[in-house]
Amino acid sequence: MYLPKTIPKTPFSTSTALLRSLSLNLTHHPPPRQQCLYTLPLRHHRTFHTFPVRREEREKSEVHPYKSFHAQLYESTYERVQRERAEQERFARQRLATGRGWYTGFTVALLASSLVFYYIGTLRPRPIAETSTLSLPSTEPPYHKTGKANLEAAWADFVDILGEANVSTAEAELQYHSGSEWSSYTASEKEKPFCIVLPSTTEEVSKIVKICHRRQIPITGYSGGTSLEGHFSPTRGGICVDFRRMDKILTLHKDDLDVVVQPALGWEYLNEELAKDGLFFPPDPGPGAQIGGMVGTGCSGTNAYRYGTMRDWVLSLTVVMADGTVIKTRQRPRKSSAGYDLTRLFIGSEGTLGLITEATLKVTVKPKSESVAVASFPTVRDAAQCVAKVVGEGVPIAAIEVLDDVQMRCINDAGSTSRQWKEMPTLFFKFAGTTSGVKEQIGQVQKLAKGNGSKSFDFARNAEEAQELWSARKEALWSVMAKRRDDGDHVWTTDVAVPISRLPDIIEETKEDMAKSGLLATMVGHVGDGNFHAIILFNDSERKTADAVVHRMVKRAVEMQGTVTGEHGVGLIKRDYLAHELGESTVDAMRKLKQAFDPLCILNCDKIVRVEKPAAGEVKPW
Numbered sequence: 001m002y003l004p005k006t007i008p009k010t011p012f013s014t015s016t017a018l019l020r021s022l023s024l025n026l027t028h029h030p031p032p033r034q035q036c037l038y039t040l041p042l043r044h045h046r047t048f049h050t051f052p053v054r055r056e057e058r059e060k061s062e063v064h065p066y067k068s069f070h071a072q073l074y075e076s077t078y079e080r081v082q083r084e085r086a087e088q089e090r091f092a093r094q095r096l097a098t099g100r101g102w103y104t105g106f107t108v109a110l111l112a113s114s115l116v117f118y119y120i121g122t123l124r125p126r127p128i129a130e131t132s133t134l135s136l137p138s139t140e141p142p143y144h145k146t147g148k149a150n151l152e153a154a155w156a157d158f159v160d161i162l163g164e165a166n167v168s169t170a171e172a173e174l175q176y177h178s179g180s181e182w183s184s185y186t187a188s189e190k191e192k193p194f195c196i197v198l199p200s201t202t203e204e205v206s207k208i209v210k211i212c213h214r215r216q217i218p219i220t221g222y223s224g225g226t227s228l229e230g231h232f233s234p235t236r237g238g239i240c241v242d243f244r245r246m247d248k249i250l251t252l253h254k255d256d257l258d259v260v261v262q263p264a265l266g267w268e269y270l271n272e273e274l275a276k277d278g279l280f281f282p283p284d285p286g287p288g289a290q291i292g293g294m295v296g297t298g299c300s301g302t303n304a305y306r307y308g309t310m311r312d313w314v315l316s317l318t319v320v321m322a323d324g325t326v327i328k329t330r331q332r333p334r335k336s337s338a339g340y341d342l343t344r345l346f347i348g349s350e351g352t353l354g355l356i357t358e359a360t361l362k363v364t365v366k367p368k369s370e371s372v373a374v375a376s377f378p379t380v381r382d383a384a385q386c387v388a389k390v391v392g393e394g395v396p397i398a399a400i401e402v403l404d405d406v407q408m409r410c411i412n413d414a415g416s417t418s419r420q421w422k423e424m425p426t427l428f429f430k431f432a433g434t435t436s437g438v439k440e441q442i443g444q445v446q447k448l449a450k451g452n453g454s455k456s457f458d459f460a461r462n463a464e465e466a467q468e469l470w471s472a473r474k475e476a477l478w479s480v481m482a483k484r485r486d487d488g489d490h491v492w493t494t495d496v497a498v499p500i501s502r503l504p505d506i507i508e509e510t511k512e513d514m515a516k517s518g519l520l521a522t523m524v525g526h527v528g529d530g531n532f533h534a535i536i537l538f539n540d541s542e543r544k545t546a547d548a549v550v551h552r553m554v555k556r557a558v559e560m561q562g563t564v565t566g567e568h569g570v571g572l573i574k575r576d577y578l579a580h581e582l583g584e585s586t587v588d589a590m591r592k593l594k595q596a597f598d599p600l601c602i603l604n605c606d607k608i609v610r611v612e613k614p615a616a617g618e619v620k621p622w
Contacts, residue, residue: 133588134595141612142601145216146237151194154239157211158197166198166245177222177240178233182477184492184550185230185572193220193240200245202318202326202357208241209355210324218602221351223264223292226285228493229571231297231350235606241355243292249273250358258315258332260360263292280366282307285567287474292356297569298348302399302430302473305528307364309567311347318358319346322598332360350569351604353597367432370398372466373442373459375449376424380404380511380523383425384504386452387527390429391500395444396437399430400528401473404511407480407522407535408472414479417471422456427527428473476524480535483520488539492546494573496557497531497566506560507532510553517549531566551620555580570608576619578609 158167173196179187199205212219218238225232234240247264254277261270267289271280284301285294293299295317300309307313316330319342329342346353377383383402390400402425403411409423429445431438446457460466481491498506507523514521514534519542525532534553538546554564554577564570564577579587591609594601601611 132592133585134592135584135588136591136610136613139591139611139613142236142605143216144218144236144238144600144602144605146194146218150215151217154211154215154217155195158195158208158239161204161207162197162199166200168196168198169194177220177225177242179230180225182226182481182491182493183228183230183233184494185233186490187230187233190237191233191235192237193234194237196222196240196242198242198245202320205241205320205355205357206324206326208239209320209322212239212602213323213600216600216602218605219355220604221292221296221355223296224266224288224290225293226287226289227293227297227571228568229565229573231293231569231571231604231607233572235572238602243290243357246357247290252277253332254279256332257363257365258360259363260358261291262358263290263295263356265291267291267294274363275366278366279363281313281361281363283310283313286477291359291361295347295356295359296350298567299569300526300529300531300567302401302526304526304531304567305400306396306398306432311344313362314343314347314359315362316360317343317346317356319354320357321354322600322603326357327354330360334362348569350571350607352594352607353603355603367398369433369435369438370463370466371431371438371442371460372469373429373431373445373457374426374469374472375429375446375454375457376422376426377449377455378424378453379508380425381504381508382453383427384507384527386427386449386454388500388503389448389452390445391528393444393448395441395448396433397429397441397445397528398432399428399526401428401430402426402507402523402525402527402532403428403473403476404523406520407476407524410479410483410522411472411475414475414482416475416479416482418468421472424455428470430470473524476522477535480520480522480537483537485539489537490539490543492536492538492550493533493568494536494550494553495525495531495533495566495568496554496562496564497529498557498560498562500530502560502562503527503530503532506553506556506562509556510534513552514549517545519546519549521549526566529566530562533568547620555622572607575606575608575610576614580622 155167155169174192174194177196178192179185197208199208209219211217218234218236220232220234220238220240222232222240222242223244232240243262243264245264246262247266248262249265249270250260250262252259252274257279259270259274259281267281267284268287270291274280282301282303283294283299284303285299286301289299294310295314298310315332315334316328318326318328320326327342329346330336330338346356375386377386380402387400387402390397404425405423408421408426411417412420412423427449429442431441431445433441442459446459449457458469460469477491477493484491496506507525507527511523514523514536520537522535523532524535534550536546536549554574558564558577558581564574564581568574570578578590587609591611594609594611605611
C-alpha cells in the first residue's frame with residue numbers, strides 16, 4: 001500500500017491538513033491488483049487498516065463489509081476531525097465558563113473584603129477635634145432631608161403618636177407659625193413649616209424629636225409667639241412643635257416658694273393663680289408671653305430693676321435634647337454647686353439646644369402695698385438723668401419706665417387708656433413694699449424728679465388709679481401698631497442696654513437719629529437697668545432707612561460697652577452683631593456648644609449663631 005511519506009503531527013488543528021494530504025496522495029495509488037503480490041488464505045482474510053480501529057468502526061466495518069479501503073479511510077478521518085472539533089468547542093466553552101466564574105468570584109471577594117475593611121474602619125474612633133471653638137469658615141452647611149416623601153412619612157409617624165387631630169397642615173396654621181406682624185423679621189414664602197404638631201407630654205415631645213433626628217428634619221419650637229427678632233421663623237422648613245396643649249400648673253410648693261409649670265402657661269394666668277395664695281412671679285414681659293418663650297429668650301420686663309430677669313427665677317428645667325434624650329437640669333433647692341449650671345445654659349438659648357417641656361420656677365410673696373407714679377419732663381435727656389439720680393440714691397422702687405413724647409402721643413391717639421396724657425417724655429415709677437415704705441419711696445422720688453426739671457408728678461392713691469396709670473406703659477407697642485397707614489406697614493421693635501451712667505447719652509443720640517430719619521419711631525425702656533426699646537413703623541420702601549436707624553443704635557450701644565439686646569434675645573436680626581460685642585472667639589465657642597448639643601443642627605437652625613457662611617452682602621459693614 002502506498003502512503004504519504006510524512007504526516008504532520010498535531011493534536012487538533014491539523015487534521016484537516018492530514019485529510020487534504022491523504023486525498024492528494026491517494027490519487028497516485030497503483031491499481032488494486034498491484035497493491036499486494038501475496039494473497040492471504042481465506043481464513044486469514046481481514047479488512048486492512050493503516051490506523052488503529054475503534055470498536056465502533058470495526059462494528060461498522062463488519063456491518064458494511066462491502067466498504068472499500070478508501071471509504072473506510074475517509075470515514076475514519078472525518079470522524080476523527082469531528083471529534084477533534086467537538087473537543088475544541090468543549091475546551092473553549094470550559095475556558096469561557098471558567099473565566100466568567102473567576103471574574104464573578106473575584107468581584108464578590110473584592111466587595112466582601114471592602115465591607116470587612118469598612119467595618120473595621122468604623123471601629124476606629126474618629127479623630128478628636130483639637131480646637132475648643134468652631135469658627136464659621138470651618139463649618140459645613142447643615143444637611144436636612146426635607147423632601148416630600150420624607151416629610152410625608154414623618155407625618156404618618158406623628159399621627160401614630162398624637163392622632164390626626166393634633167397634626168396640622170392647614171395653610172393658615174403654617175402661615176401663623178412662620179412669623180408675626182410685630183416681628184422685626186419678615187419671613188419669606190419658603191420659610192414655613194411642613195406641619196404643626198401638638199404634643200401634650202414630655203414623652204410625646206421626645207418621640208417627635210427622635211423621629212426628626214432619625215429623618216434629619218428641622219424643628220422649631222413655639223409657645224406664645226410674642227418674640228420680636230425672628231426667633232420662631234422656620235428658615236429651614238421642617239416641622240413646628242406647638243406646645244399649646246402643655247399649658248398647666250403641675251405642682252405648687254407653697255412652703256418652698258416654687259411652682260412646676262408647662263411651657264405654654266402664660267405668665268399673667270400664673271400670677272392670677274398665685275395671687276390666690278398671696279404669691280407672685282416677678283418677670284413680666286409683654287402681654288401674651290408664655291413660660292417656654294420667656295425661658296428661651298431670657299426675658300425680663302418692667303420688674304427687672306428690683307427683681308431681676310428670668311435667669312434669676314428658674315430653678316430647674318426638663319429638656320428634650322436634639323436626639324430625643326430627656327434631661328432634668330436640677331432638683332428644687334434654692335442653690336446648688338453640683339456640676340455645670342445647665343439650667344442657665346438653656347435660658348436664653350432660644351430653642352437651639354433643646355426643647356423646654358417643664359420649668360420649676362421660684363415665686364415670692366406678693367407685696368403688701370403697691371403704687372404707681374408718673375412724672376413728665378421737658379426732654380428725654382432730663383428724664384434719663386432723673387433715672388440715674390434715683391438709682392444712685394438707692395431708692396428701692398420696683399420699676400422705672402420711660403416713654404418719649406412720640407410714644408405718649410400714640411397712646412393718646414389710640415384711645416386705649418381711660419385718660420389723656422401730657423405728650424412729653426414721661427417716667428413711670430412702680431413702688432412695692434409696706435404701706436409706710438411705699439409712701440416714703442414716693443416722697444423721695446418726687447423730690448428727685450423735681451430737682452431734674454419735672455413738669456408734673458402724679459401718683460396713685462389706690463389700686464384702681466395705679467392700674468390706670470400703669471396701663472399706658474403696657475399699651476406702648478399696640479398703640480404704635482394702631483398708627484399703620486395700610487397693610488404694607490411693618491413694626492420693628494428692638495432693644496439695647498448700656499451701663500446706667502451712659503443711659504442719658506444713648507437715649508438722647510438715638511432720639512435725634514430717629515427724628516432725622518422721618519419715620520414714626522418711639523422710645524420705650526426699662527431704664528432702671530439701662531435697657532430701652534425702639535418701636536419703628538415703616539413700609540417696604542422705608543426698610544433700608546429703618547434698618548440703618550437700628551444698626552446705628554446697636555453700634556452706639558456696643559461702643560458704650562453695652563449689649564446688642566437687653567431682653568428680646570438674638571434671633572435672626574442680632575446674630576451678626578454678637579462678634580462686635582463679645583469677640584469672634586466667644587461666638588466661635590457658642591457655635592462649638594451648638595454643635596456639641598445638636599450635631600445635625602435640627603433645632604431652630606440659624607438662630608443666635610450662623611451655622612454656614614453668609615451670602616455676599618448679607619452682613620452689614622460695621
